[in-house]
Amino acid sequence: xxxxFGPADDAFRRDARDWLRAHRHDPDRETRRDWERRLGRDxxxxxxxxxxxxxxxxxxxxxxxxxAEENARAGAPARVGHIGENLLAPTxxxxxxxxxxxxxxxxxxxxxxxxxxxYSEPNAGSDLAGVRTTxxxxxxxxxxxxxxxxxxxxxxxxxxxxxxxTEEGSRRHQGLSFLLTPMDQPGRIEVxxxxxxxxxxxxxxxxxxxxxxxxxxxxxxxxxxxxxxMGLLEFExxxxxxxxxxxxxxELTQVVRLAVDSGALSDPALRDRLVRxxxxxxxxxxxxxxxxxxxxxPGAPSVAKLLWGGWHQRLGELAMAVxxxxxxxxxxxxxxxxxxxxxxxxxxxxFTRADTIYGGSDEIQRNIIAERVLGLPREPx
Numbered sequence: 001x002x003x004x005f006g007p008a009d010d011a012f013r014r015d016a017r018d019w020l021r022a023h024r025h026d027p028d029r030e031t032r033r034d035w036e037r038r039l040g041r042d043x044x045x046x047x048x049x050x051x052x053x054x055x056x057x058x059x060x061x062x063x064x065x066x067x068a069e070e071n072a073r074a075g076a077p078a079r080v081g082h083i084g085e086n087l088l089a090p091t092x093x094x095x096x097x098x099x100x101x102x103x104x105x106x107x108x109x110x111x112x113x114x115x116x117x118x119y120s121e122p123n124a125g126s127d128l129a130g131v132r133t134t135x136x137x138x139x140x141x142x143x144x145x146x147x148x149x150x151x152x153x154x155x156x157x158x159x160x161x162x163x164x165x166t167e168e169g170s171r172r173h174q175g176l177s178f179l180l181t182p183m184d185q186p187g188r189i190e191v192x193x194x195x196x197x198x199x200x201x202x203x204x205x206x207x208x209x210x211x212x213x214x215x216x217x218x219x220x221x222x223x224x225x226x227x228x229x230m231g232l233l234e235f236e237x238x239x240x241x242x243x244x245x246x247x248x249x250x251e252l253t254q255v256v257r258l259a260v261d262s263g264a265l266s267d268p269a270l271r272d273r274l275v276r277x278x279x280x281x282x283x284x285x286x287x288x289x290x291x292x293x294x295x296x297x298p299g300a301p302s303v304a305k306l307l308w309g310g311w312h313q314r315l316g317e318l319a320m321a322v323x324x325x326x327x328x329x330x331x332x333x334x335x336x337x338x339x340x341x342x343x344x345x346x347x348x349x350x351f352t353r354a355d356t357i358y359g360g361s362d363e364i365q366r367n368i369i370a371e372r373v374l375g376l377p378r379e380p381x
Contacts, residue, residue: 005062005066006062008060008063009060009062009063009066012059012063012066012067013066013070016044016066016067016070016071017070017074019042019044020070020071020074020076021074023038023042025076025077027077032077032078032079032080032156033080033111033114033156035076035077035111036079036080036081036111036114037110037111037112038111039081039111040081040109040110040111040112041110041111043056043057043109044056044057044067045081045085045108045109045110045111046085046089046105046108046109047059047063047064047067048061048064048090049089049090049093049105049109050093054101054105054106054108054109056109065242065289068242068243068246069242069243069246071243072243072246072247073246080114080153080156081108081111081114081115083114083115083116083117083152083153083157084108084113084114084115084159085108087115087117087232088104088108088115088161088232089104089105089108090232091161091178091219091228091231091232092104092105092219093105094231095178095219095220095227095228095231096219096220097216099216100180100216100217100219104159104180113158113159114153114156114157114158114159115153115157115158115159115160115161116151116152116153116154116156116157116159116160116183116206117151117152117160117161118133118148118151118160118161118162118163118164118181118206119131119148119163119229120148120149120150120151121133121146121147121148121149122147122149129172129173129226130172131163131164131165131176132146132165133145133146133147133148133162133163133164133165133208134146134164134165134166134168135162135164135165135166135177135179135213136166137166137215137222140214140215141212141213141214141215142164142166142177142179142212142213142214142215142218143210143211143212144162144164144179144181144208144210144211144212144213145208145209145210145211146164146208147205147206147207147208148160148162148205148206148208149194149203149204149205149206150194150203150204150358151191151203151204151205151206152202152203152204154183154191154204154206155191155193155201155204157183158182158183158184159180159181159182159183160180160181160183160206161178161179161180161181161219161232162178162179162180162181162208162213163176163177163178163179163225163229164176164177164179164225165177166222166223166225167222167223173226174223174226175223176223176225176226176229177218177220177221177222177223177224177225178218178219178220178224178225178228178229179213179217179218179219180213180214180217180218180219181208181211181212181213181217182212182213185211185212187209188208188209188210188211188212189206189207189208189209189211190206190207190209191204191205191206192204192205192206192207196350196351200347233301233360241288241304241308242285242288242289244308245281245284245285245288245308248281248308248311248312248315249281251315251319251348252274252277252278252281252315254319254344254345255274255277255315255318255319255322255345256274258319258322258323258345259271259274259322262322262323262324264321264322264324270318270321270322273314273318273321274318277311277314277315277318280307280311281311283307284304284307284308284311287303287304287307288304291304299368299369299372299373302360302365302366302368302369303365303369305359305360305362305365306362306365306366308355309355309356309359309362310355310356310362312352312355313352313353313355313356315348315352316348316349316350316351316352316353317349317352319345319348319349320345320346320349323345327345327346327349367379
């Protein structure tokens with residue numbers, strides 16, 4: 001694929017850069033939700049949705065990449081609306097009814113409604129076909145019962161798209177439905193943050209006890225949840241992969257700078273590992289650009305996940321190797337609620353231990369490549 005930025009893309013980049021400079025986020029005055037609304041007000045949410053008229057401006061594929069790159073380089077706040085914008089919205093455009101699109105897409109484009117993803121469960125993480133959460137039809141609504149886990153942004157979300165079993169006795173891929181569920185249901189939905197070893201709580205457990213989802217908010221029709229869910233996962237590996245890699249590049253720069261300042265760069269083994277990390281990151285970028293907008297084999301998303309998961313985990317390990325013995329220590333402030341505060345590279349190392357697990361474990365990705373691309377026999381069940 002010949003992927004080049006043209007004059008129109010350069011002009012778009014200048015507009016994006018100027019807007020970001022003129023609208024710097026003030027963390028002391030604005031919440032991340034405020035930032036979403038500001039993006040929505042000026043049409044920066046939903047560049048890839050086309051010309052359907054949901055309040056978003058149109059952007060070509062290359063312009064979507066430009067915006068993602070400039071947004072990351074400007075150090076803009078971490079998005080709390082990306083699940084709605086980049087996962088749910090393309091899914092609704094592909095599989096939703098006209099009424100579902102009219103109801104939900106404008107609110108996402110304005111930054112008014114935030115979403116979370118109700119997929120993983122305690123016994124069905126990477127094996128999504130093992131979902132046990134049920135949804136039983138009761139007149140005009142479905143009543144949902146079950147538990148989801150590792151649910152990012154559930155504590156902030158207004159809505160959740162829930163994969164649930166709507167056919168009693170169904171197994172594996174059959175009998176699943178994709179339900180749009182409001183989160184503001186006290187007594188029926190409980191969100192419990194999961195405290196991680198980094199001290200933060202990005203993920204949550206979500207418990208559904210008779211939570212209601214309206215029948216007209218089933219996407220793709222009852223029983224077609226697996227098809228819709230798999231379509232959504234394809235969108236997860238799109239332009240956002242390039243944004244992620246910009247963050248990776250910034251982290252790698254920090255590690256290289258530390259190696260130079262500390263003298264660790266004089267170690268030929270460490271120097272070789274740093275050069276290898278840089279070369280692999282460049283390769284991942286060009287692979288991501290190659291696959292964007294082209295018809296590629298069904299294993300491409302799995303290949304991308306294997307590449308970046310292992311790369312980022314190795315970067316965390318390399319950061320600790322560059323730091324040496326001091327990596328195991330940190331400042332103590334016993335007057336603080338959290339007396340042992342991790343620095344950025346320590347958090348990087350600890351968080352990256354999960355990179356080869358969340359979003360589909362390495363084992364699952366290799367199975368997908370083996371079975372769907374190479375045509376190898378399926379594992380016995």
